[in-house]
Amino acid sequence: MSPIAPESVRRVACVGAGVIGGGWAAHFLARGYDVTAWDPAPDAEARLGRLITAAWPAVEQLGLADGASPDRLTVTDTLEDAVAEAQFVQESAPEKLELKRDLLAELDAATASDVVIASSTSGYPMTDMQTTAARPGRLVVGHPFNPPYLIPLVEVVGGEATESWAVDWASAFYTAAGKSVITMERELPGFIANRLQEALWREALHMVAAGEATVADIDASITEGPGLRWAFMGPCLTFALAGGEGGMAHMLDHFGPSLKAPWTRLAAPELDDALRSAMVDGCADAAGERGHADLVAERDQGVINVLRATGRLPRRAGEQA
Numbered sequence: 001m002s003p004i005a006p007e008s009v010r011r012v013a014c015v016g017a018g019v020i021g022g023g024w025a026a027h028f029l030a031r032g033y034d035v036t037a038w039d040p041a042p043d044a045e046a047r048l049g050r051l052i053t054a055a056w057p058a059v060e061q062l063g064l065a066d067g068a069s070p071d072r073l074t075v076t077d078t079l080e081d082a083v084a085e086a087q088f089v090q091e092s093a094p095e096k097l098e099l100k101r102d103l104l105a106e107l108d109a110a111t112a113s114d115v116v117i118a119s120s121t122s123g124y125p126m127t128d129m130q131t132t133a134a135r136p137g138r139l140v141v142g143h144p145f146n147p148p149y150l151i152p153l154v155e156v157v158g159g160e161a162t163e164s165w166a167v168d169w170a171s172a173f174y175t176a177a178g179k180s181v182i183t184m185e186r187e188l189p190g191f192i193a194n195r196l197q198e199a200l201w202r203e204a205l206h207m208v209a210a211g212e213a214t215v216a217d218i219d220a221s222i223t224e225g226p227g228l229r230w231a232f233m234g235p236c237l238t239f240a241l242a243g244g245e246g247g248m249a250h251m252l253d254h255f256g257p258s259l260k261a262p263w264t265r266l267a268a269p270e271l272d273d274a275l276r277s278a279m280v281d282g283c284a285d286a287a288g289e290r291g292h293a294d295l296v297a298e299r300d301q302g303v304i305n306v307l308r309a310t311g312r313l314p315r316r317a318g319e320q321a
């Protein structure tokens with residue numbers, strides 16, 4: 001196998017151009033790549049245009065690569081045209097296992113054999129998705145975070161039929177493309193971050209379903225509390241500080257036994273109509289007058305402010321530390 005050097009890639013294909021595929025397209029355009037995109041929805045091109053227009057002020061604040069421009073996007077009529085010249089493919093189609101299997105097999109058939117194809121799946125192991133592809137050795141998971149043009153993390157992991165060069169190549173490519181990469185040695189449903197997020201999400205849904213907390217309480221409990229610390233220090237080091245000068249050892253000796261308290265013993269809640277309505281109505285109340293575009297702009301500026309405040313993005317001239 002002689003794939004192109006990851007740092008020499010110039011042309012990337014985004015297949016599936018919704019929230020995440022569109023976000024990937026914005027990211028790759030901002031990093032100076034030529035991007036081809038394909039999505040079967042009739043309104044996909046217009047939606048993608050709106051997403052990239054909304055994202056561009058944010059990516060400009062991060063700093064554009066030389067030559068970066070939204071004009072370097074080509075939306076194609078067929079999947080084959082999108083990937084024909086691509087040096088890397090990012091698949092971001094709906095989270096349905098059969099659909100992913102068929103699509104990855106189609107992408108495999110339409111793409112040169114040394115091109116790595118990554119899936120944005122938020123939870124399926126690649127082993128389960130690569131079953132029908134003729135050349136599964138170059139299929140990897142590249143799990144992003146919303147929006148991919150601002151949140152640095154990508155989790156990279158292969159399946160049982162993935163060859164190790166493809167995992168290494170994908171990790172090197174994402175790094176060259178400005179992402180922060182965790183390369184996983186073994187498959188884990190939900191990878192690392194979603195396994196953690198889903199534990200929190202499961203408890204949030206249970207509390208709303210049982211009337212124990214409102215959507216607003218749950219959001220404030222994170223934004224006014226642990227979320228402030230998690231932007232720059234993970235849960236393990238944060239809790240090591242909870243042990244004072246005794247660190248993690250004292251923290252575990254002191255609070256470890258409370259892990260056995262019945263705080264959480266719950267399986268995933270039933271997503272019945274009542275819970276669905278409580279979540280949808282609670283989010284509508286929390287959003288108030290703000291529409292989708294307002295919330296996207298607010299989130300994007302918030303992430304940029306956090307990146308700046310934590311030194312991951314240079315401060316602007318005259319800005320105080």
Ligand SMILES: NC(=O)C1=CN([C@@H]2O[C@H](COP(=O)(O)OP(=O)(O)OC[C@H]3O[C@@H](n4cnc5c(N)ncnc54)[C@H](O)[C@@H]3O)[C@@H](O)[C@H]2O)C=CC1
Pocket residue numbers: 015016017018019020021038039040041044091092093094095099103120121122123143144145146
């Ligand atoms: N929304 C999120 O926060 C995140 C989603 N993901 C993953 O990204 C992937 C895409 O999710 P979203 O962008 O949220 O969904 P979405 O519903 O916003 O977009 C999916 C797009 O795929 C298109 N599509 C439908 N059938 C297709 C096919 N056969 N081939 C190609 N495209 C097709 C749809 O027209 C739509 O534009 C999923 O695997 C999801 O798990 C990963 C990280 C975060």
Ligand SMILES: C[N+](C)(C)CC(=O)CC(=O)[O-]
Pocket residue numbers: 121122144145146194197
């Ligand atoms: C909601 N989600 C499970 C699809 C979220 C992700 O996969 C990652 C993220 O953006 O938090």
